[in-house]
Amino acid sequence: MRISSRCEYGLRAMIYLARTAGDDPTPLTEIARREDMPTAFLERILARLREGGLVASTRGASGGYRLSRPAGAISVADIVTAIEGPLSLVGCLPDEGGCARAGSCASQAVWRRLDDAISRALSDISLDELSVEAITT
Amino acid sequence: MRISSRCEYGLRAMIYLARTAGDDPTPLTEIARREDMPTAFLERILARLREGGLVASTRGASGGYRLSRPAGAISVADIVTAIEGPLSLVGCLPDEGGCARAGSCASQAVWRRLDDAISRALSDISLDELSVEAITT
Protein backbone atom coordinates (compact mmCIF):
# COMPACT_ATOMS: atom_id res chain seq x y z
CA MET A 1 0.00 0.00 0.00
CA ARG A 2 2.42 2.60 -1.17
CA ILE A 3 1.66 6.07 -2.41
CA SER A 4 2.31 6.25 -6.15
CA SER A 5 4.94 8.58 -7.59
CA ARG A 6 2.13 10.17 -9.55
CA CYS A 7 0.53 11.19 -6.33
CA GLU A 8 3.72 12.31 -4.67
CA TYR A 9 4.72 14.37 -7.72
CA GLY A 10 1.26 15.83 -7.97
CA LEU A 11 1.21 16.97 -4.39
CA ARG A 12 4.67 18.49 -4.66
CA ALA A 13 3.65 20.33 -7.81
CA MET A 14 0.56 21.69 -6.10
CA ILE A 15 2.62 22.90 -3.16
CA TYR A 16 4.95 24.59 -5.62
CA LEU A 17 2.03 26.28 -7.33
CA ALA A 18 0.65 27.39 -3.98
CA ARG A 19 3.97 29.06 -3.23
CA THR A 20 4.05 30.89 -6.53
CA ALA A 21 0.38 31.89 -6.40
CA GLY A 22 -0.13 35.51 -7.37
CA ASP A 23 2.77 35.48 -9.81
CA ASP A 24 2.43 34.89 -13.54
CA PRO A 25 1.41 31.36 -14.47
CA THR A 26 4.20 28.89 -13.78
CA PRO A 27 5.43 26.85 -16.75
CA LEU A 28 5.58 23.09 -16.47
CA THR A 29 9.29 23.09 -17.18
CA GLU A 30 9.98 25.31 -14.21
CA ILE A 31 8.12 23.06 -11.79
CA ALA A 32 9.78 19.98 -13.20
CA ARG A 33 13.24 21.49 -13.01
CA ARG A 34 12.93 22.97 -9.56
CA GLU A 35 11.26 19.94 -8.07
CA ASP A 36 13.36 17.48 -10.02
CA MET A 37 10.54 15.52 -11.62
CA PRO A 38 10.27 14.08 -15.15
CA THR A 39 8.71 16.75 -17.32
CA ALA A 40 6.48 14.73 -19.62
CA PHE A 41 5.21 12.61 -16.77
CA LEU A 42 4.41 15.66 -14.72
CA GLU A 43 2.47 17.08 -17.63
CA ARG A 44 0.08 14.18 -17.55
CA ILE A 45 -0.37 14.55 -13.85
CA LEU A 46 -1.18 18.23 -14.28
CA ALA A 47 -3.69 17.23 -16.93
CA ARG A 48 -5.56 15.23 -14.30
CA LEU A 49 -5.40 18.08 -11.87
CA ARG A 50 -6.80 20.34 -14.55
CA GLU A 51 -9.60 17.91 -15.34
CA GLY A 52 -10.29 17.81 -11.61
CA GLY A 53 -10.66 21.58 -11.63
CA LEU A 54 -7.76 22.20 -9.29
CA VAL A 55 -5.43 24.03 -11.66
CA ALA A 56 -5.99 26.24 -14.68
CA SER A 57 -3.62 26.51 -17.58
CA THR A 58 -2.87 29.20 -20.10
CA ARG A 59 -1.28 28.25 -23.38
CA GLY A 60 1.28 30.01 -25.46
CA ALA A 61 4.36 31.99 -24.61
CA SER A 62 4.51 33.11 -20.99
CA GLY A 63 1.76 30.66 -20.24
CA GLY A 64 1.73 27.97 -17.57
CA TYR A 65 -0.28 26.66 -14.68
CA ARG A 66 -1.81 28.18 -11.60
CA LEU A 67 -4.21 27.14 -8.89
CA SER A 68 -7.80 27.63 -9.85
CA ARG A 69 -8.86 28.30 -6.26
CA PRO A 70 -7.11 29.75 -3.22
CA ALA A 71 -4.80 27.24 -1.58
CA GLY A 72 -6.91 27.34 1.55
CA ALA A 73 -9.84 25.92 -0.40
CA ILE A 74 -7.92 22.89 -1.68
CA SER A 75 -7.42 19.85 0.51
CA VAL A 76 -4.96 17.04 0.05
CA ALA A 77 -7.98 14.77 -0.39
CA ASP A 78 -8.98 16.88 -3.42
CA ILE A 79 -5.55 16.44 -4.92
CA VAL A 80 -5.27 12.72 -4.33
CA THR A 81 -8.77 12.15 -5.64
CA ALA A 82 -8.09 14.14 -8.80
CA ILE A 83 -4.96 12.14 -9.47
CA GLU A 84 -5.91 8.65 -8.33
CA GLY A 85 -9.65 8.59 -8.59
CA PRO A 86 -11.93 7.77 -5.68
CA LEU A 87 -10.10 7.03 -2.45
CA SER A 88 -12.11 3.92 -1.65
CA LEU A 89 -9.95 0.91 -0.81
CA VAL A 90 -12.26 -1.85 -1.92
CA GLY A 91 -14.88 -2.23 -4.64
CA CYS A 92 -17.30 -4.22 -2.52
CA LEU A 93 -18.74 -1.45 -0.40
CA PRO A 94 -22.49 -0.98 -0.74
CA ASP A 95 -22.19 2.34 -2.57
CA GLU A 96 -20.39 0.78 -5.52
CA GLY A 97 -22.07 -2.42 -6.48
CA GLY A 98 -21.32 -4.44 -3.39
CA CYS A 99 -20.42 -8.11 -3.43
CA ALA A 100 -22.29 -11.34 -3.04
CA ARG A 101 -21.46 -11.97 0.57
CA ALA A 102 -22.03 -8.41 1.76
CA GLY A 103 -23.92 -8.33 5.01
CA SER A 104 -22.27 -11.42 6.39
CA CYS A 105 -18.86 -10.00 5.56
CA ALA A 106 -17.06 -8.74 8.62
CA SER A 107 -14.01 -7.60 6.72
CA GLN A 108 -16.11 -5.02 4.94
CA ALA A 109 -16.45 -3.15 8.20
CA VAL A 110 -12.68 -2.95 8.46
CA TRP A 111 -12.21 -1.36 5.08
CA ARG A 112 -15.06 1.00 5.67
CA ARG A 113 -13.48 2.21 8.87
CA LEU A 114 -10.13 2.52 7.17
CA ASP A 115 -11.65 4.45 4.29
CA ASP A 116 -13.10 6.86 6.79
CA ALA A 117 -9.83 7.33 8.62
CA ILE A 118 -7.92 8.03 5.42
CA SER A 119 -10.57 10.31 4.07
CA ARG A 120 -10.70 12.28 7.28
CA ALA A 121 -6.94 12.59 7.54
CA LEU A 122 -6.55 13.87 3.99
CA SER A 123 -9.51 16.21 4.09
CA ASP A 124 -8.14 17.87 7.19
CA ILE A 125 -4.99 19.08 5.51
CA SER A 126 -5.30 22.05 3.20
CA LEU A 127 -2.75 23.19 0.68
CA ASP A 128 -1.99 26.47 2.36
CA GLU A 129 -0.88 24.68 5.49
CA LEU A 130 1.72 22.96 3.36
CA SER A 131 2.85 25.98 1.45
CA VAL A 132 4.49 27.65 4.42
CA GLU A 133 8.09 26.68 4.72
CA ALA A 134 8.34 25.22 8.20
CA ILE A 135 5.99 22.36 8.91
CA THR A 136 5.31 21.80 12.56
CA THR A 137 3.82 18.38 12.80
CA MET B 1 -4.76 2.86 -3.43
CA ARG B 2 -6.74 -0.31 -3.36
CA ILE B 3 -6.51 -3.13 -0.86
CA SER B 4 -4.98 -6.16 -2.56
CA SER B 5 -6.89 -9.43 -2.81
CA ARG B 6 -4.07 -10.98 -0.85
CA CYS B 7 -4.92 -8.77 2.03
CA GLU B 8 -8.66 -9.20 1.74
CA TYR B 9 -8.35 -12.99 1.54
CA GLY B 10 -5.92 -13.03 4.43
CA LEU B 11 -8.21 -11.07 6.69
CA ARG B 12 -11.19 -13.24 5.81
CA ALA B 13 -9.17 -16.36 6.51
CA MET B 14 -8.11 -15.02 9.87
CA ILE B 15 -11.69 -14.22 10.77
CA TYR B 16 -12.62 -17.75 9.79
CA LEU B 17 -9.88 -19.17 11.99
CA ALA B 18 -10.99 -16.98 14.87
CA ARG B 19 -14.46 -18.46 14.56
CA THR B 20 -13.20 -22.02 14.59
CA ALA B 21 -10.72 -21.43 17.39
CA GLY B 22 -10.83 -24.21 19.98
CA ASP B 23 -11.69 -26.85 17.39
CA ASP B 24 -9.18 -29.11 15.70
CA PRO B 25 -6.85 -27.31 13.30
CA THR B 26 -8.69 -26.13 10.22
CA PRO B 27 -7.41 -27.41 6.86
CA LEU B 28 -6.61 -24.97 4.12
CA THR B 29 -9.12 -26.58 1.79
CA GLU B 30 -11.96 -25.99 4.21
CA ILE B 31 -11.20 -22.29 4.52
CA ALA B 32 -10.83 -21.92 0.77
CA ARG B 33 -14.07 -23.75 0.07
CA ARG B 34 -16.19 -22.05 2.69
CA GLU B 35 -14.84 -18.59 1.94
CA ASP B 36 -14.70 -19.14 -1.80
CA MET B 37 -11.07 -18.27 -2.35
CA PRO B 38 -8.47 -19.90 -4.66
CA THR B 39 -6.79 -22.65 -2.67
CA ALA B 40 -3.22 -22.42 -3.90
CA PHE B 41 -3.22 -18.67 -3.61
CA LEU B 42 -4.58 -18.78 -0.09
CA GLU B 43 -1.88 -21.20 0.88
CA ARG B 44 0.80 -18.67 0.07
CA ILE B 45 -1.02 -16.05 2.06
CA LEU B 46 -1.21 -18.36 5.05
CA ALA B 47 2.53 -18.92 4.67
CA ARG B 48 3.08 -15.22 5.25
CA LEU B 49 0.78 -15.24 8.23
CA ARG B 50 2.72 -18.15 9.64
CA GLU B 51 6.04 -16.39 9.07
CA GLY B 52 4.54 -13.42 10.83
CA GLY B 53 3.75 -15.61 13.80
CA LEU B 54 0.00 -15.16 13.59
CA VAL B 55 -0.99 -18.70 12.74
CA ALA B 56 0.50 -22.08 13.51
CA SER B 57 0.20 -25.09 11.27
CA THR B 58 0.27 -28.80 11.86
CA ARG B 59 1.15 -31.09 9.00
CA GLY B 60 -0.16 -34.45 8.05
CA ALA B 61 -3.60 -35.96 8.14
CA SER B 62 -6.08 -34.06 10.28
CA GLY B 63 -3.65 -31.18 10.34
CA GLY B 64 -4.40 -27.60 9.43
CA TYR B 65 -4.08 -24.07 10.69
CA ARG B 66 -5.06 -22.30 13.87
CA LEU B 67 -4.39 -18.95 15.45
CA SER B 68 -1.18 -18.87 17.42
CA ARG B 69 -2.56 -16.34 19.90
CA PRO B 70 -6.05 -15.52 21.18
CA ALA B 71 -8.04 -13.48 18.69
CA GLY B 72 -8.18 -10.62 21.14
CA ALA B 73 -4.42 -10.29 20.95
CA ILE B 74 -4.32 -9.96 17.15
CA SER B 75 -5.06 -6.66 15.47
CA VAL B 76 -5.91 -6.01 11.86
CA ALA B 77 -2.67 -4.06 11.69
CA ASP B 78 -0.80 -7.24 12.61
CA ILE B 79 -2.51 -9.10 9.81
CA VAL B 80 -1.99 -6.49 7.14
CA THR B 81 1.64 -6.04 8.13
CA ALA B 82 2.29 -9.78 7.99
CA ILE B 83 0.81 -9.97 4.53
CA GLU B 84 1.89 -6.72 2.91
CA GLY B 85 4.99 -5.76 4.83
CA PRO B 86 5.37 -2.47 6.66
CA LEU B 87 2.37 -0.20 6.40
CA SER B 88 4.41 2.89 5.57
CA LEU B 89 3.15 4.71 2.49
CA VAL B 90 6.39 6.25 1.29
CA GLY B 91 10.01 5.24 1.44
CA CYS B 92 11.33 8.70 2.17
CA LEU B 93 10.44 9.00 5.82
CA PRO B 94 13.40 9.58 8.14
CA ASP B 95 13.20 6.13 9.72
CA GLU B 96 13.91 4.37 6.47
CA GLY B 97 16.73 6.09 4.68
CA GLY B 98 15.01 9.37 3.94
CA CYS B 99 15.44 11.29 0.71
CA ALA B 100 17.64 14.09 -0.50
CA ARG B 101 15.18 16.88 -0.01
CA ALA B 102 13.91 15.77 3.39
CA GLY B 103 13.55 18.67 5.75
CA SER B 104 12.42 21.08 3.09
CA CYS B 105 9.79 18.62 1.92
CA ALA B 106 6.32 19.57 3.04
CA SER B 107 4.66 16.58 1.42
CA GLN B 108 6.50 14.31 3.79
CA ALA B 109 4.39 15.68 6.63
CA VAL B 110 1.27 14.65 4.77
CA TRP B 111 2.32 11.05 4.37
CA ARG B 112 3.50 10.87 7.93
CA ARG B 113 0.13 12.01 9.17
CA LEU B 114 -1.63 9.61 6.86
CA ASP B 115 0.59 6.76 8.01
CA ASP B 116 -0.39 7.55 11.56
CA ALA B 117 -4.08 7.64 10.79
CA ILE B 118 -3.98 4.30 9.00
CA SER B 119 -1.85 2.70 11.62
CA ARG B 120 -4.11 3.89 14.40
CA ALA B 121 -7.27 2.78 12.62
CA LEU B 122 -5.97 -0.72 11.96
CA SER B 123 -4.40 -1.20 15.37
CA ASP B 124 -7.67 -0.35 17.03
CA ILE B 125 -9.53 -3.26 15.52
CA SER B 126 -8.85 -6.68 16.99
CA LEU B 127 -9.75 -9.97 15.44
CA ASP B 128 -12.23 -11.00 18.10
CA GLU B 129 -14.33 -7.93 17.38
CA LEU B 130 -14.66 -9.21 13.84
CA SER B 131 -15.35 -12.80 14.70
CA VAL B 132 -18.77 -12.12 16.15
CA GLU B 133 -21.46 -12.35 13.53
CA ALA B 134 -23.17 -8.97 13.68
CA ILE B 135 -20.92 -6.02 13.11
CA THR B 136 -22.24 -2.76 14.47
CA THR B 137 -20.23 -0.08 12.82
Place this chain on the structure above:
DNA sequence: ATAATCCCGACTGTTTCTGTTGTGTATCGA
Protein backbone atom coordinates in the same frame (compact mmCIF):
# COMPACT_ATOMS: atom_id res chain seq x y z
C1' DA C 1 0.90 -48.23 3.09
C1' DT C 2 -2.20 -44.66 2.08
C1' DA C 3 -4.56 -40.66 2.28
C1' DA C 4 -4.64 -36.14 4.06
C1' DT C 5 -2.22 -32.25 4.73
C1' DC C 6 1.25 -28.64 4.80
C1' DC C 7 5.62 -26.73 2.27
C1' DC C 8 7.91 -24.51 -1.38
C1' DG C 9 9.87 -23.02 -5.68
C1' DA C 10 8.98 -22.03 -10.42
C1' DC C 11 6.02 -20.36 -13.78
C1' DT C 12 2.43 -17.39 -16.32
C1' DG C 13 -0.96 -14.03 -17.88
C1' DT C 14 -2.72 -9.42 -16.79
C1' DT C 15 -2.66 -5.03 -15.11
C1' DT C 16 -0.60 -0.97 -13.28
C1' DC C 17 3.14 2.05 -12.86
C1' DT C 18 6.50 5.07 -14.67
C1' DG C 19 7.83 7.05 -17.87
C1' DT C 20 9.19 8.60 -23.20
C1' DT C 21 8.31 10.25 -27.91
C1' DG C 22 6.19 12.65 -31.30
C1' DT C 23 2.85 15.65 -33.18
C1' DG C 24 -0.33 19.31 -33.02
C1' DT C 25 -2.15 23.76 -31.31
C1' DA C 26 -2.36 28.25 -29.04
C1' DT C 27 -0.15 32.67 -27.78
C1' DC C 28 3.10 36.32 -27.30
C1' DG C 29 6.63 39.41 -28.85
C1' DA C 30 9.53 41.25 -32.41
Place this chain on the structure above:
DNA sequence: TCGATACACAACAGAAACAGTCGGGATTAT
Protein backbone atom coordinates in the same frame (compact mmCIF):
# COMPACT_ATOMS: atom_id res chain seq x y z
C1' DT D 1 4.25 37.31 -40.30
C1' DC D 2 7.69 34.45 -38.01
C1' DG D 3 9.53 32.07 -34.48
C1' DA D 4 9.99 30.85 -29.79
C1' DT D 5 7.51 29.39 -25.88
C1' DA D 6 4.03 26.94 -23.97
C1' DC D 7 0.22 23.52 -23.29
C1' DA D 8 -2.60 19.16 -25.29
C1' DC D 9 -2.88 14.69 -26.44
C1' DA D 10 -2.21 10.02 -28.17
C1' DA D 11 0.65 6.16 -28.79
C1' DC D 12 4.26 3.42 -27.27
C1' DA D 13 7.39 0.63 -23.99
C1' DG D 14 9.95 -1.40 -20.17
C1' DA D 15 9.49 -2.86 -15.43
C1' DA D 16 7.17 -4.21 -11.55
C1' DA D 17 3.34 -5.90 -8.97
C1' DC D 18 -0.71 -8.64 -8.80
C1' DA D 19 -3.38 -12.80 -8.97
C1' DG D 20 -3.17 -17.19 -9.53
C1' DT D 21 -1.43 -21.98 -11.11
C1' DC D 22 1.41 -26.20 -11.13
C1' DG D 23 4.10 -29.85 -9.65
C1' DG D 24 6.66 -32.18 -6.58
C1' DG D 25 8.24 -33.05 -1.81
C1' DA D 26 7.80 -33.73 3.26
C1' DT D 27 5.06 -35.02 7.29
C1' DT D 28 1.68 -37.46 10.00
C1' DA D 29 -2.76 -39.94 11.49
C1' DT D 30 -5.12 -44.12 10.65
